[in-house]
Amino acid sequence: MTTSILSKEEIKELVLKLNEIGAVKLGEFKLKSGIISPIYIDLRVTVSSPVLLASIASMMYKTVYAQSKPELVCGVPYTALPIATGMSIAHNIPMVVRRKEAKAYGTKQLIEGIFKEGDNVLVVEDLVTSGASVLETVRDLNSVGLTVTDVVVLLDRQQGAKQELEKRGLKLHSVFTMEELINTLVEAGKLTGPTLELVKNFLEANKNVVVPLPSSAPVRAPFVSFQERAKLATNPTANKLFQLMASKKTNLAVAVDLTVKQEILDLAEKIGSEICVLKTHVDIVQDYDQQFIKDLQAIAAKHNFLIFEDRKFADIGNTVKYQFENGVYEISKWADMVTIHGVAGPAIIDGFRESIKTTGAGLLLLAQMSSKGSMCVGEYTNQMVEMGKSNQDAVMGFICQERLSAMSDNFVLMTPGVQFNSAGDSMGQQYNTPEYVIKEKNTDVIIVGRGIYKSSNPKEEAIKYRTASWSAYESKQ
Structure with a gap:
């Protein structure tokens, strides 16, 4: 965090004005980070004080633009939007606006404004505790090719945001810290x-306590190769897949949503050399039979890829046991991995235990989905x-849209909704490159679907996706 270039008098005047309009609140408040604090800074009230709002924007500008240009x-929605404006x-200074979610109509853009790839964006926030909200905005700006190196805030609560942002190469600039704010109020007799003792005790107790990012916060973990992660894997299929990706040099999975078995087999033969996993929805195959499975397994063995049945099991343990082992499809006999929802609770996993002890199949938990409005969040x-x-x-x-802080390296993270054309479709699917x-x-x-299987030359497209995704993996080293 950089030291403010503003004078002590300027900071004092601002703090006292914030106190005067009721932006400094005393009591018991639960912060977004989960901390219970006796002091809360509510900068939303500044929108009703135009002169003060302009002064805040000016001070934040001076704090960062003296060192960076x-x-x-871009303001973090919503409190920081007026400050950035x-x-x-x-x-x-040109501005871009980050939406909480992309519109379902019009341009469907997540980031609004005029910009070009590579432009550097200053992220503006009112205050920071853990830095989670800032990182969400940085993530979305990065998704459209924009870069972020600097973040400016009015108040740093000194609870770990600095450390978390620095880990990701972001420099934090603040007008003042929580300690400076409290000292200013004390000196002014406010x-x-x-109440003073309560606040001072809170500040002392939490001064060096780093509030961890929530498990649902994105994280950029240190690079660990697939070879090394194979050694960490506790599930045999995860181990096998990590080794396969490392030796075959591909981290491309293809979702085949075709309804005729011969079309699926023909596609698997064409693209098998490029993929690590073929994902099926076997219940949409109109002419399904066991010979289809035998033929698909033969192609998988020939080209060295795994078969992923995207069944999305979601019932109680006893029911999913029968769905997995019995019926027309007998999925347990041929699928290397399957997906499950968690709505039935952890007991659903027990329905698979005996079968997967024999087959070695792996379970993929649906942590997040790529469809707009998905409730697999929070x-x-x-x-x-x-x-x-x-x-x-x-x-x-x-199955997830990003690595979360609680996801360790022994897990395989697979992301659907990938396409070079990232505009999305009319049924709520959203794409990333x-x-x-x-x-x-x-x-x-x-995981690429229509971008490959609907192509006039699926082998050529598979090569493009394989090359792009493997190059991205190698560039993280």
């Missing part, structure tokens, strides 16, 4: 008696990660 500014207007995602950590013998990894998924979201395997 980013080309664009004030900075943009007063100093003629914080006294029992606490559901956190619980899926915890379920995987508690069942590492059976769970080989996760191979490079973004592997380098920025820091997952392991890209």
Whole structure:
């Protein structure tokens, strides 16, 4: 964190004005990080004080632009948007706006404004504790090719944001810290008696405590090769897949949503040399029979790839046991891996245990999905990660949109919704490019569907996706 270039008098005047308009609140407040604090800074009220808002924007501008000159500014929604707007207007700096989610109509853009790939964006936030909100904005700016090197905030609560941002190559600039704010209020006689003791005790107790990012926060972990991760894997299929990817030099999986068995077999033969995994939805195959499975297994053995049946099991343990082992499809006899939802709770995994002890198949937990409006978010995602950590013998990894801080290197992370054309479709599917998924979201395997199987030359497209995703993996070393 850089030291403010503002004078002590300037900071004092600002702090006292914030206190005067009720932005400094005393009591008991639960922060986004989960910490219970006796002091809360509510900068949303500044929108009703235009002169003060303009002053805040000016001070933040001085704090960062004396040392760095980013080309664009972007406020973290929503409180920082007026601050970023004030900075943009007063100093003629172009601005981009990050939406909480992409629109379902019009341009469907997540980042609005005029920019070009490689432009450097200054991220503007009102205050930081762990830095999670800032990292979410940085992630989305990176997704459209923008770069971020600097973050400016009015207040640093001194609870770990600096450390977390520095880990990701981001420099934090702040106008003042929580310690400076409290000292200013004390010197001005605005914080006294029992309340002062409470606040001082809180500050002392939490001064050097780093608030960890939530498990649902994105994280860029140190590079560990697939060879090394094979040694860490506790599930045999995860071990096998890591070794396969390392030796074959591909982290491309292809989703084949075709309904005629011969078309699936023909495609598997064409692209088999390029992939590590072929993903099926066997229940949509109109002319399914056991010979189809035998033929598919023969092609998989010939080209050295694994078969992934994307069944998305979601019932109670006893039911999924029968769905996995019996019926027309007898999935347990041929699938190397299957997907499961967590809505039935961790007992669903017990329905697979006996079968996978024999077959060695791996379970992939659906932690996140690529469809717009998916409810696989927040606490559901956190619980899926915890379920995987508690069942590492059976769970080989996760279907996810990004590496989360609780996902360790023994898990395989597979990301669907990948396409060079990242515009999305009319039914809510949202796409990301191979490079973004592997380098920025820091997952392991890209899953490509229509971008390959609907192509007029699927082999050629598979080569392009394989090359792009493997190059992205190698560039992380």
